[in-house]
Amino acid sequence: MIKKTALTIVIVLIAIQLFRPERNIAVAGSVNAIDLHYPVSNAIKGLLRTSCYDCHSNTTIYPWYSNIQPFAWWQQSHVVDGKKELNFDEFNSYDVKRKKHKLDEVIEVIEKDEMPLGSYT
Structure with a gap:
């Protein structure tokens, strides 16, 4: 019984490898990226990227x-x-009110140490 269960688990783990999520990889830079429309220092750019x-x-x-x-899913x-929630590559497409709100939220989540997620760092 244990061998059958283990074999089933292995088969399922192998089978799910065939179902991969779409990757988030842009082929070109966005014309709405925040750093193309607002002065962003190199230090902040580096922090945003990492x-x-x-x-x-x-x-x-x-x-x-x-x-x-x-894990990929x-x-x-x-x-x-x-x-x-927030896409820095589409930031300039947001209306002025949303931009301000998003920047306020960025400050808030950083001050509360909610971002970046603990699972990410």
Whole structure:
């Protein structure tokens, strides 16, 4: 019975490797990227790229384990949710009120140490 259960688990783990989420990799830069429309220092650009852009832009740098299911699904759900909340590559497409609100939220989540997520750092 244990061998049958173990074999079933192995088969399921192998089978789910065939179902991969779509990758968040843009082929070109966005004309609405925040740093194209607002003065952003190199230090802040670097911080955004290393701490924010993987979930809050159109380009994610994936770690090695993102090629293994179910980790890829979990990571992709973070990326999809992050981009819905704030996408720095689409920032200039937001209306003025939304831009201000999003920047206020960025300050708030950083001050509360809610971002970047603990699972990310």
